[in-house]
Amino acid sequence: MKSILSGLSLAFLAASAFAQNAAIGYPPQGLSVSPGTNLTVQVERPNSLTGSEEVAVVIGLQSCPGTPCIAPADFMGQILYNGPFNPQYHETYNPPYENFTIQIPSNIATGTALLGVAHVTLIGAGLYPWLETLNRTITIS
Secondary structure: OOHHHHHHHHHHHHHHHHOOOOOEEEEEOOOOOOOOOOEEEEEEEEOOOOOEEEEEEEEEEOOOOOOOOOOOOOOOOEEEEEEEEOOOOOOOOOEEEEEEEEEOOOOOOOEEEEEEEEEEEEEOOOOEEEEEEEEEEEEEO
């Protein structure tokens, strides 16, 4: 019986964690941007039944033309934003989100680049830490 309860507890924790996932709402996969221009990065945070407290978002960009990009969990690239995350409702048909304006470095190489987002939140009644990484491939032209 004890192992069944332990298994159920782990399943509940895993389900709670996955319910806290953020998503990149913008830019779309493959968007073409020019060096030196501004880019809006929209980070969405759907509601969940589990309580949470947002901590931060980090947005990085790595240039990887001709080579495989490295997962943001291992390498964020050049950090373009590091700070608070406070998603809000803007339209009734979208989940809460926050837009961040970043500037594409003027000296970045043309070709494939990987936009990485690290999302940190505290989840549940005991507020345990949760870290997830997201990514979106864009093209520097």
